[in-house]
Amino acid sequence: MNVQSPPTDKQRIEKLQGLGSSRKRVEDARFTQGKGNYVDDIKLPGMLFGDFVRSPYGHARIKSINKDAALAMPGVVAVLTAEDLKPLNLHYMPTLAGDVQAVLADEKVLFQAQEVAFVVAKDRYIAADACELVEVEYEELPALVDAFKAMDADAPLLREDIKDKMEGAHGARAHYNHIFHWDCGDEEGANKALADADVTVEEMITYQRVHPCPLETCGCVASMDKINGKLTLWGTFQAPHAVRTVASLITNIPEHKIRVVSPDIGGGFGNKVGVYPGYICSAVASIVTGVPIKWVEDRMENLSATAFARDYHMTGKLAATKDGVITGLHCHVLADHGAFDACADPTKFPAGFFNICTGSYDIPVAYCGVDGVYTNKAPGGVAYRCSFRVTEAAYMIERMVDILARKLDMDPAELRMKNFIKKEQFPYTSALGWEYDSGDYHTALEKGMESVSYKALRAEQVDNRAAFERGETRKLMGIGVAFFTEIVGAGPVKNCDILGLGMFDSCEIRIHPTGSAIARLGTISQGQGHATTFAQILATEIGIPAEDITLEEGDTDTAPYGLGTYGSRSTPVAGAATAMAGRKIRAKAQMIAAYLLEVHEGDLEWDIDRFQVKGNPEAHKTMKEIAFASYNQAIPGLEPGLEAVSYYDPPNMTYPFGAYICVVDIDVDTGVTDIRSFYALDDCGTRINPMIIEGQVHGGLTEALAIAMGQEISYDEIGNIKGGSLMDFYLPTAVETPMWTTDFTTTPSPHHPIGAKGVGESPNVGGVPAFSNAVHDAFAHKGLTHTQMPHDHWRVWKTAQKLGLTD
């Protein structure tokens, strides 16, 4: 007789596909078949298309704009300029950083590719043709490109609109091109540590201007329904709820009359956090015309006009004892914000979390100061696959520690080990005020060094250098070590907000009668796999298989309010909200189970997917049974249904960390850098889906490779953007991408409901210094201290040439 035995515990756990399961991404079925629904896939009846006339100059006065020829073209519906927006007070819009930004250029253009006029036409081709017919007369003005000259007495005045407003959003402005000064820590103490130190090092480290360059560019469809007065905005928004609130504040349309929807998003990396002129112009044009308006930027517009990242000039100083104990850090940053301060940071943090710059080290005293300035460049300053300004901070400290190691003639890994915050010091309060939640840095780096056979690599490098001297090879081997601590999961409402909106996040769960569920969150996936991983969190919390849970995000009419997805905040904040909402479900389920089993609640215990009577597991009710009961039983004292909502205000940030080791072989005659191997150990606390983590690390490392080895948005002396197309902007392909080796340790966050910390951005934060340190390490024995990124072929060759290694 064939008797079916009940499933084992292991089988029940596997069926849930909860925490720790490498469940396949549910999103991929549609993405791999080309069935995603991106903003450009949205087609509405009668829809018109918008396109921008953009500035050819970096800095110029607009003397006149003549729209006649464009308006005369068949198919052209409207041409908007700042003059048309002024009566609506929409020619400027607030930025997330407390500045204002011109929606359409107001009397002046301040960067090349700035939006000057918005042409609305029946199709894209007509709109593009009509843009060429808008005649704009400019008077060119001297451009300010070098951030170091922004505060010179004779520097060109850029922002005439705020020239008399010497009190900015973040305090006093010292010059008409100054945006803010922000500082943190003990400057006097840091200076004393430097004065008293056995050894000091100082270096100006530039993290060049780069661009997130998501595969899908930014765009939107705005549709004003004149019958019910409701504006719907579909767009590439990493923070749809915040966009709705901002849209309401600047248009005076009440929030319930605005619906913001983020459909599938093809990568964001910070580029889709901000509010762009295209969104405002599309909304205005739809309100005026009464028909839907689509605007989608092209690749060159994306690279040259929507938000850039980095552009930090960081002067670091480290103090240390002669045996390598770091005794102090002093750092000053000159931050180039472009023509408007459109940085995407929590409002009280104009330099983001740059004060994580003490890194993974127990540095007793530290100071950092940041001055932001205007230049004739595109606005932005977003967190490109990192938490706010964390990658800049990590790059600075990881380069400085390497530079100190050279000066002390110590191995860079050994110096790090010597100065790490020790496991027993957590929770650890840094000299610049952050409370690190948990960590075990020594174990992570030791595991990494063992995995790559670090000692053997160093021995090989000695041989390589000797062979190079003997003329037997023209290649030099470099070993790059980087150890990073991130600060993610913004953040506690007490100090983190964007334009006054607290940076909590949310989850709402509804269990259906037959035991499946829908959960809605305030975040929005751009490829991270939320629909997969958040269902896994819930599966473990409430005992319903992940495949029976639908995840929805991105529609402000249905999703609970949240601050969106960037800065690795989704898992630390919305993931926590998900777990907490799940626990509310379980608490009610326990009451229902107690009623059904006719026992006291306290007599029940949770077991994988059910409540069972303690000591009598045969007496149990599965979540599926409980769900049905919640809809069909009149339970005294309990409302029908099984739903919960949680708004989670995190008590602290989370602090993921990792140890990365890169080996590079450099051809000194060509400057070609061959990444021989790259090892990445990440500790992101509890691991929800190892396969997705690995994918995230691969992606982040590839972007780190791009930044360290090639990406740069630069401008010539009159403000012409260079590298504004994929002909020049370095986007590596599979061919340029080396093999990645991933590894992990697990140090859960003590304050997060499931101990998770977030991982999506760690590889970019740790990857950039690892690559850069490897390149520097190859030349370290020849006396190289520092050279600016990107380490592309010609710059690496130049380094070799300056050191006399090639002709």
Add this chain to the structure above:
Amino acid sequence: MIPGSFDYHRPSTIDEAIGLLASHVGDALILAGGHSLIPMMKLRMATPEHLIDIQDIYDLSAISIGANQIDIGATVTQAQLIHSEELADCCPILRETSLQIADPQIRNLGTIGGNVANGDPGNDMPAIMQLLDADYVLQGPDGTRTVKARAYYEAAYFTARSENEILTSIRFTKPAAGHGSSYHKQKRKIGDYATAAAAVMLEVSNGSCTSASIAMTNLADTPLWAEAAANALIGSALDADAIAAAVAAARAITNPASDGRGPAEYRTHLAGIMVKRAIETAHARAG
């Protein structure tokens, strides 16, 4: 990134194409694989009112290898050049170069005619054709003429072709059996133009170089045939001194732009490295 409007023509004979070109002289451009022209149109650097697509002209799509001569039709794709075993046997540098052009998707569409015809200094095949001393066959309303690849390029996007002519094929003498050749190209990534590239073809007899040809890509506003550099090799044992002399002669004729690939100084330096490595590889392959 949106082109202006244009009329599209797709003739099926060469006479029809020449006729269309004649009736729209100055307003028409020839389209084959489109990988040079379409990006230019999207940037509105090219704004033709008429596009004459020659991909349907069957006669232009063949590779024919005779006893002494090789003829390649203008619409032969880079993928075809790669997949022809016969061509790879007698003139392997065409496969080696084609494999360094862009990526497989582009090579399935990009044509040799398009690569050489419009005078884009970034394209790889012009230097190869100068290396091989190829003739370009140009057909127009007045008949057919040939122009040497070494005389075809005048400046970036300026060539010896008249506006009413179509480059229909390329022909060159079959390289001698036993020759060695190589194309060394350094680029920032797949799909990029060369930062510097050099092609070398040579013959060696009894340890001595008996013939040599050298050409370079993207190191001036035209491809560069480096005659003096090649002469420095002929008669030598391809020793270090001869190679150094060839490298110096090759560097002397470069005039690269300073751009995102690096300053002119670097690209000239790199030209020498590419020439040196191409000579060494070609030498190793000769015999």
